[in-house]
Amino acid sequence: MRLLSYLLRSSPYIAVLAMLTAFISGIGNASLITLIHTALNTDEISSQSAWKFMVLVCFALTTAIISQILLSYLYRKAVFDWQLQLSREILKAPLRELEEIGSADLLTALVKDVTSVGSSLLPILPLCTNVVIVLVCFSYLFWLSWQLFVAMAVCMLIGALSYKLVLFKGHEILKLAREESKQLIEYFRLLTGGLKELKLHSHRRQAFLDKNLEPTAASIQRRFFKWSVMHSLTQTWAKFLLFFVMGLIIFIFPKYIKFDAEILTGYILTLLYVRAMLFSIMGAMPTLTKANVAFEKIEALGLKLIPETSQQSKLPDAIESWQSVELVNVTHTYYREKEDSTFTLGPIDLKFTSGEIVFLVGGNGSGKTTLAKLITGLYLPETGNLYIDGKKVVDNSREHYRQLFAVVFADFQLFEDLLGLENPHLDIHAQEYLTKLQLNHKVQIQDGKLSTTALSRGQRQRLALLTAYLEDRPFYIFDEWASNQDPMFTKIFYTQFLPELKARGKTILVITHDDKYFDWCDRIIKLDHGQITTKLKPVAL
Numbered sequence: 137m138r139l140l141s142y143l144l145r146s147s148p149y150i151a152v153l154a155m156l157t158a159f160i161s162g163i164g165n166a167s168l169i170t171l172i173h174t175a176l177n178t179d180e181i182s183s184q185s186a187w188k189f190m191v192l193v194c195f196a197l198t199t200a201i202i203s204q205i206l207l208s209y210l211y212r213k214a215v216f217d218w219q220l221q222l223s224r225e226i227l228k229a230p231l232r233e234l235e236e237i238g239s240a241d242l243l244t245a246l247v248k249d250v251t252s253v254g255s256s257l258l259p260i261l262p263l264c265t266n267v268v269i270v271l272v273c274f275s276y277l278f279w280l281s282w283q284l285f286v287a288m289a290v291c292m293l294i295g296a297l298s299y300k301l302v303l304f305k306g307h308e309i310l311k312l313a314r315e316e317s318k319q320l321i322e323y324f325r326l327l328t329g330g331l332k333e334l335k336l337h338s339h340r341r342q343a344f345l346d347k348n349l350e351p352t353a354a355s356i357q358r359r360f361f362k363w364s365v366m367h368s369l370t371q372t373w374a375k376f377l378l379f380f381v382m383g384l385i386i387f388i389f390p391k392y393i394k395f396d397a398e399i400l401t402g403y404i405l406t407l408l409y410v411r412a413m414l415f416s417i418m419g420a421m422p423t424l425t426k427a428n429v430a431f432e433k434i435e436a437l438g439l440k441l442i443p444e445t446s447q448q449s450k451l452p453d454a455i456e457s458w459q460s461v462e463l464v465n466v467t468h469t470y471y472r473e474k475e476d477s478t479f480t481l482g483p484i485d486l487k488f489t490s491g492e493i494v495f496l497v498g499g500n501g502s503g504k505t506t507l508a509k510l511i512t513g514l515y516l517p518e519t520g521n522l523y524i525d526g527k528k529v530v531d532n533s534r535e536h537y538r539q540l541f542a543v544v545f546a547d548f549q550l551f552e553d554l555l556g557l558e559n560p561h562l563d564i565h566a567q568e569y570l571t572k573l574q575l576n577h578k579v580q581i582q583d584g585k586l587s588t589t590a591l592s593r594g595q596r597q598r599l600a601l602l603t604a605y606l607e608d609r610p611f612y613i614f615d616e617w618a619s620n621q622d623p624m625f626t627k628i629f630y631t632q633f634l635p636e637l638k639a640r641g642k643t644i645l646v647i648t649h650d651d652k653y654f655d656w657c658d659r660i661i662k663l664d665h666g667q668i669t670t671k672l673k674p675v676a677l
């Protein structure tokens with residue numbers, strides 16, 4: 137029911153119209169069978185009845201076509217809307233939560249689950265029509281003989297209960313298959329991302345196929361097969377149930393309930409007609425079950441398909457002037473479920489002032505990147521607070537606070553389109569930076585779009601730097617930016633780029649292992665196992 141309300145809320149007017157036409161079409165269809173039965177039992181068929189029949193056929197046909205067109209529109213629009221809405225929700229959710237969910241689950245939700253939920257729309261409207269037809273036909277049967285109807289209904293109810301039981305079991309199987317589909321997507325991601333490693337090592341490749349990919353794919357296939365068998369069994373059972381009921385009506389019930397031949401033909405004719413509708417109602421159940429599983433999964437991720445309030449909140453402006461950013465008693469803890477261990481960063485007390493260059497050093501895994509995520513407001517501190525110019529950063533101001541930073545993370549992502557950079561001279565500025573970064577012979581820029589990002593890792597890092605330059609934010613953070621640069625460019629970075637940025641009044645935090653250039657900063661902060669062990673001037677190090 138909750139799924140249905142979501143489906144209807146995505147385009148309420150169209151949905152109501154589509155349902156209305158589906159209902160009307162259902163009434164038209166059901167009226168046809170009563171008209172046929174009456175005509176069969178009339179000696180002389182009047183021309184008025186023939187006209188009535190023709191009009192009813194046209195009416196049922198037109199409403200069915202309209203409802204189908206509306207349905208296709210509704211389906212396409214719903215999937216489109218939900219994919220956009222889920223993307224917004226993902227961008228809105230806290231980074232740490234998203235990291236814990238993992239990209240495989242998010243991708244499955246965006247690509248597979250949304251389509252599954254949307255596909256439930258396809259049988260829903262025909263379902264409405266068929267439910268109406270079945271209800272009208274059953275009312276007709278009740279009107280013909282209520283005693284016969286009650287006897288028939290009891291038999292059908294027993295059949296429906298057994299069907300429901302199997303459907304419930306199927307729901308559990310589909311849930312497990314959904315979890316494994318997520319794992320399969322993760323393996324596909326490894327396959328496409330690890331082509332070099334898999335091609336070079338034949339034993340690893342074989343083991344990857346035999347031990348990872350194949351068992352998961354086979355298990356999903358087994359579960360879906362089990363589900364299909366259960367589905368086919370219930371469908372076949374449902375078909376024979378109706379024949380069984382007809383057999384009871386023809387051979388058994390007449391011994392106990394009195395009714396004439398006209399009622400009997402009415403029952404058989406109507407049941408034969410209703411049979412197709414009942415099958416289609418039952419046929420829709422697996423799709424609805426699949427949609428329900430996908431819907432539950434999206435909800436379990438904490439993502440909403442329908443926006444709760446208007447999406448058009450004003451985007452925060454960039455911060456132009458500031459004096460200090462301060463972290464007071466800030467901590468962050470990772471919990472690693474598989475190893476049942478934790479890593480805690482902090483408590484951290486740090487202050488950055490406008491226009492200084494700070495180097496952040498420390499061994500692998502000491503918490504440097506985590507600290508950068510806390511400073512930029514990407515991670516929410518578990519304890520303690522961030523302050524900008526003495527003002528606490530709270531939930532309402534966090535988005536605004538984040539506009540202070542331009543960051544090149546070690547696992548940066550390049551966008552070919554230089555998005556969100558409102559600058560009438562963007563191409564000219566970008567071209568200047570491309571020359572400065574010695575990329576002008578490799579990459580061109582036109583209408584804010586880079587001609588390519590298919591470059592070496594070091595060159596891609598330079599492109600990431602280009603984006604950061606163009607963002608022109610007051611606070612720059614570089615996470616081991618120079619690690620893939622040649623010695624000459626590393627030198628240019630520390631001895632030219634950083635001082636130039638500082639001269640423009642920027643604050644720069646550089647996560648680095650390049651001790652050769654430690655003299656080129658104002659301060660050095662050292663992290664060890666999540667704790668700040670040293671805050672020094674470079675000369676003293």
Ligand SMILES: Nc1ncnc2c1ncn2[C@@H]1O[C@H](COP(=O)(O)OP(=O)(O)OP(=O)(O)O)[C@@H](O)[C@H]1O
Pocket residue numbers: 235470471472479498499500501502503504505506507
């Ligand atoms: N997403 C995560 N989930 C769980 N633990 C994590 C996660 N990211 C990092 N950690 C753990 O937190 C610790 C600090 O990681 P972090 O990436 O901040 O260190 P780092 O100093 O930047 O390391 P490196 O120099 O290798 O980049 C590490 O022990 C790491 O295992």
